[in-house]
Amino acid sequence: MTLSGWIIYNGMLPGDKFIDFAQMFHEAAKKENIKTTIYKNNELLAYLTHDHLSILQNENVTLPDFVISTDKDIYLAKLLELLGVRVFNRADIIHTSDDKILTHQMLAKENIRTPATIVSPKTYLEDVVIDHDLIDQVIEQLSLPLVIKEAFGSFGEQVYLVETKEQLIKQVKVIGNKPFIFQQFIASSYGKDLRLQVVGDEVVASMMRSSKNDFRANITSGGSMEPYEATEEEKQLAIKATKAICADFAGVDLLFGEDGKPIVCEVNSNAHIRNMYTCTGINAAEYIIRYIKKQLTNKGDLS
Secondary structure, eight states: OOOEEEEEEOTTSOSSHHHHHHHHHHHHHHHTTOEEEEEEGGGSOEEEETTEEEEGGGTTSOOOSEEEEOSOOHHHHHHHHHTTOEEESOHHHHHHHHOHHHHHHHHHHTTOOOOOEEEOOOOOOSSOOOOHHHHHHHHHHHOSSEEEEESSOOTTTTEEEEOSHHHHHHHHHHHTTSOEEEEEOOGGGTTEEEEEEEETTEEEEEEEEEOSSOSOOOGGGTOEEEEOOOOHHHHHHHHHHHHHTTOSEEEEEEEEOTTSOEEEEEEETTOOOHHHHHHHSOOHHHHHHHHHHHHHHHTTSOO
């Protein structure tokens, strides 16, 4: 039996990189004789009543064997799961990965090395009243400079380096009532990190990213990239971090610790793979498609 799949991307976002991400999976699926259809998330509207659960535009369309969700639309992913479709990665995994607070909680639970992190208490007020005792505790525990990260953000955005108490207070006021974390600044990794692409139990590709002008090494922040041969320790850490959030595949960002040991910075369930391909010549989409095919056929999901 031939597998069929949907590849979903966010149709509300500008630019070509999101459709490009979906097309990489589409082309990889062709090589495995898997029929896939690309959809924008806004083409698949959830329709919910007391006796009906469906996708509005596709009530007469046969649901696929699997879905690759390249987007963070956890509600659409969850709907498809409720309709019996296997989603890669699952909605709860996307949710955890998209939230830096939840991610670091899961990493800590599995004793995975990360920068020391303090979660800012929840507030509902846009005009934040500064808790100076809290600020002093954060500085005492993490020292300055330190990093502030909003819980939700991509491509290195919503991440701030603060060097003084005054800057710290100002940034907290700017963030307002959005959830965020205070995090230890890893000076030994200033402007450089590693991106490892994990698929199942394997690291399939890795690259080093660096920036001369920014503490962040993200390519979208102006960083450069080069192929990198990850050590066995780095590979095992990336795989462990991926499993900590129960992801089928993920892009794991590692920092360089002062002792030379790798430190997990982030785990991205929807990591874009075009830059990795451009840098290394390795198409992670092909590995992911083969992984999905193996998962579905080996577990008896299809006859």
